[in-house]
Every structure is written in structure tokens, then in C-alpha cells.
Amino acid sequence: MTDWLLRGDFAQQPLDIYVLLLSILIAFIGGKLIAWTYIITHSGLSYSRSFVNSLILLPVITTLVMNVLQYNLVTAFGMMAVFAIVRFRNILRDTLDTSFILCGLVLGMATGTQRFPIAIIGCIAIVAVIFYLWITSFGTRHRFDLILNLHWSRPLRELDELKALLERHAFKTHLASQRATEGYEGADLSYRLLLRNPARLEDLLNELRALEGVSRITTMKAEEESEI
Numbered sequence: 001m002t003d004w005l006l007r008g009d010f011a012q013q014p015l016d017i018y019v020l021l022l023s024i025l026i027a028f029i030g031g032k033l034i035a036w037t038y039i040i041t042h043s044g045l046s047y048s049r050s051f052v053n054s055l056i057l058l059p060v061i062t063t064l065v066m067n068v069l070q071y072n073l074v075t076a077f078g079m080m081a082v083f084a085i086v087r088f089r090n091i092l093r094d095t096l097d098t099s100f101i102l103c104g105l106v107l108g109m110a111t112g113t114q115r116f117p118i119a120i121i122g123c124i125a126i127v128a129v130i131f132y133l134w135i136t137s138f139g140t141r142h143r144f145d146l147i148l149n150l151h152w153s154r155p156l157r158e159l160d161e162l163k164a165l166l167e168r169h170a171f172k173t174h175l176a177s178q179r180a181t182e183g184y185e186g187a188d189l190s191y192r193l194l195l196r197n198p199a200r201l202e203d204l205l206n207e208l209r210a211l212e213g214v215s216r217i218t219t220m221k222a223e224e225e226s227e228i
Contacts, residue, residue: 019114020067027063027111030123031056031104037127038100041134046093055104062108070113144174144192146201147220153186154213162189165211169204170195186213 035055110119166173172194180187
């Protein structure tokens with residue numbers, strides 16, 4: 001039985017069963033590494049356990065596919081026809097998920113063609129790049145760190161006093177909205193601030209409370225600008 005299994009491949013190119021098992025093992029370990037990287041670095045709203053499992057299965061399946069297609073052009077065209085009939089439709093909510101899918105495919109292609117150095121070095125390099133992007137938060141924008149809402153009951157022409165106070169505590173100030181009510185003096189103001197020292201936020205609030213004409217102060221921490 002064992003001899004039939006080892007010698008029962010009648011393809012044009014003889015199969016080395018030990019190389020095949022090594023290919024599957026490297027693909028599985030690499031897939032686990034990619035999956036663990038995804039679990040640790042994932043920061044989106046949608047997390048799927050099945051997607052994580054697919055990151056492990058994908059390199060293994062691709063390895064087997066590449067071994068089936070290797071040295072056989074007819075089989076390759078036949079496999080293309082099969083995949084054309086069977087449609088796989090899945091909506092990826094995060095564009096970075098596509099990169100993980102491609103990483104798994106490339107890993108499977110490398111192990112399936114027995115190019116083990118490319119598979120191992122490439123997998124480690126990609127994981128290192130992903131961790132670098134995750135640790136450094138590359139690509140995020142943080143132009144303001146505080147949203148300040150207040151009511152200004154004095155005439156709007158006297159806003160310079162409020163602006164001077166805000167500029168003492170913030171590198172940048174931006175008046176995002178100004179809403180006035182007909183028949184009432186003053187307005188509801190909303191500012192975006194990039195504080196000079198976030199630890200001194202309470203000092204800013206105390207000065208605002210002491211400033212004549214300021215009331216109904218509310219603050220909210222501004223999150224980084226990212227696509228949801």
C-alpha cells in the first residue's frame with residue numbers, strides 16, 4: 001500500500017512525495033505566520049475568524065494547485081476552466097485584507113514550485129513590513145487632537161480675545177462651525193485644536209471658564225483621520 005502511494009503517480013514528471021510534504025509544511029507554517037500577523041495588526045471594524053483560517057488554508061491549497069499544474073500545460077488550462085466555472089465571491093471590507101490574500105497566494109506559489117528560499121525569505125520580509133507599518137502607524141493623519149464646543153454670548157467682533165486665549169494653548173486652531181440664533185447675541189462655536197501640551201488641557205478649560213462670555217463648554221478627543 002505504501003509502495004503504491006509513493007510510486008502511483010503516472011504523470012509525465014515523477015512526484016517526489018517528500019518534497020511535496022515539505023512544500024505543504026512550509027506553506028502551513030508561513031500561512032500561520034501571516035495569520036498571526038493579521039490577528040495582531042488588524043485594526044478595522046470587521047474581524048472574521050473564517051478569514052483568518054483562510055489565510056492558513058490558502059497557501060496550502062495554492063501549493064497543491066501549483067504541484068498539480070507543474071510541468072503540464074494541458075492540466076493548467078483545465079484548471080483555469082474549472083476556476084472559471086466555480087466562482088468565489090467574497091467582499092473584503094478592508095483593502096489591506098487583499099494584501100494578505102495576495103501574500104498567501106504568492107507563498108503558496110513559491111512553495112508549490114519548490115522555491116523554498118523565496119517562500120521563507122519573502123514571507124519573513126512581508127511580515128516585517130506589515131509590522132513596521134503597524135508599529136509606526138504609517139499613513140495616519142492627526143492634524144487636531146481636541147474638538148472644543150462652547151457658547152459665546154458676547155458680540156462676534158470681540159472674538160479676538162477668545163482666539164488669543166486658544167492660540168496660547170494650541171499650535172493650530174480652526175473654527176469648524178459657527179451657529180448664531182436670530183434675536184440672540186453671540187453664537188455656538190466649534191473649534192478644532194492641536195494642543196501645545198495635551199497634559200495642560202485642564203488649564204485651558206479653567207481659563208475658558210474664567211473668560212467673560214464663555215459658557216456651555218464641552219470637549220471631545222479627536223481621533224486620527226482614517227477611512228471607516
